[in-house]
Amino acid sequence: MSDRKLGWTIHLLAALIIAGLVHIVTILILPRVASRDSYARIASVAPINRFTPLPDARTGAELLPMQDPALARSACRFDLSAGPVRVRADVRGLEGMLTLSFHDRRGGSFYATTDRGALRGGIDVMLLTRDQMTALEALDLEDETPQELRLMAPTHEGFVLAGSLALDAGDLDAARKRLALLSCGRESPRR
Amino acid sequence: MLSLLKSIMAALVGAGLGLWTAWAALERETAFDVVRAGPWRSTPKAAFVTADPYTRAALARSGQVPLSPGEGLTFTAETDETGAPLVTRCDYIIASPIPAARFWTLTPLTDKGALATTANGGTGLTSAEIVRDSSGRFEILAARHARPGNWLALPSEPAFTLALRLYDTPASSLASAMSAGQLPTLRKERCS
Known part of the structure; x- marks a missing residue:
């Protein structure tokens, strides 16, 4: 092989290796730099630690794309740095269906349930960081099982997305009202 | 130099x-985990924190929050059962079977996946408003203009996509084993 040919081959190989690296880095870095990801979209309407109704999905105006228009939506953006956050719902006698999904800062889901998953007529979830979980477990009495479901959130910030199914077009208002059964708020520290 | x-x-x-x-x-x-059954396609694991990097990058870019398997399962179809693209100048029959689910909804979207404007201003059908025969089977006619029976109004755009969402369904954990025979048929009727 002539020196000239060898030179071209090396450059071509280098270009391909760079292409591969750039491809991988782009894919991996996108979730960190995306400015209009699901968290940012929810943050534009929802304050911290409170369920806020999301605007109805309408043609040309979708806060989150690809959502079921039959679901009325509300979201609670959480921040665990000041303490655990508790999500509750009283679903006794509920008509229709409530869905709940818990997401980290990048939008990935770490838990999801519907009102079918309720125990004793209620949904009761506590979101904690690893340290808060350790501290809470230290306070637990040995022979007592906690009343709530404790979830360790992968990131301190994130959001809980709730849905309430409208059984038909005329049920949308009622579906929106059913979202009021949900609450989200900072857990007061235990003594 | x-x-x-x-x-x-x-x-x-x-x-x-x-x-x-x-x-x-x-x-x-x-996406790495795509389930295909006839014309229907689903990515049941897309919602998870542990989804593959391509799925996560695509979701970060689009801002979508897919349904988690704990809530339900989303199937989309861009073609009929013969593989021909879905077009709004044709009528389609969408008929049982459907996997067991507490509720399901059927939504027409534009070919870009956005919500579409339809003749009756509706955004789709839910399992609660479908009329069934005595054996529980159903037939939905998807057409741009009003039809008697279960009518799914199609958008005014030339092409469309269908989204089928199953809520509280045991199919969530069985999604990878789903076959075309378990999901609704999607047959082209007549075209104008």
């Missing part, structure tokens, strides 16, 4: 190629 120039060229070409292939992969909605 010339060799430096060549090195810079190689770096630029490589970077360009890398960016272009990344963009192309996201545009094509590459």
Whole structure:
């Protein structure tokens, strides 16, 4: 092989290796730099630690794309740095269906349930960081099982997305009202 | 001098190629865990924190929050059961079977996946409003203009996509074993 040919081959190989690296880095870095990801979209309407109704999905105006228009939506953006956050719902006698999904800062889901998953007529979830979980477990009495479901959130910030199914077009208002059964708020520290 | 120039060229070409292939992969909605059953397609694991990097990058870019398997399962169809693209100048019959679910909804979307404007201003049908026969089977007629029976109003755009969402369904854990025979038929009727 002539020196000239060898030179071209090396450059071509280098270009391909760079292409591969750039491809991988782009894919991996996108979730960190995306400015209009699901968290940012929810943050534009929802304050911290409170369920806020999301605007109805309408043609040309979708806060989150690809959502079921039959679901009325509300979201609670959480921040665990000041303490655990508790999500509750009283679903006794509920008509229709409530869905709940818990997401980290990048939008990935770490838990999801519907009102079918309720125990004793209620949904009761506590979101904690690893340290808060350790501290809470230290306070637990040995022979007592906690009343709530404790979830360790992968990131301190994130959001809980709730849905309430409208059984038909005329049920949308009622579906929106059913979202009021949900609450989200900072857990007061235990003594 | 010339060799430096060549090195810079190689770096630029490589970077360009890398960016272009990344963009192309996201545009094509590459995902590792795609379930296909007839015309229906689902990515049941897309919602998870542990979803593959392409799925996570695509979701970060679009801002979508897919249904988690704990809530339900989303199937989309861009073609009928023969593989022909769904077009709104044709009527389609969507008929049972359907996997067991507490509720399900059927929504017509534009071919870009956005909500579409339909003749009756509706955004789809739910399992609660479907009329069934005595054995529980159903038939939905998807058409742009009003039809008697279970009518799914189609958008005014030329092409469309269907989204079928099953809520509280045991199919969530069995999604990978789903076959075309368990999901609704999607048959083209007549075209105008």
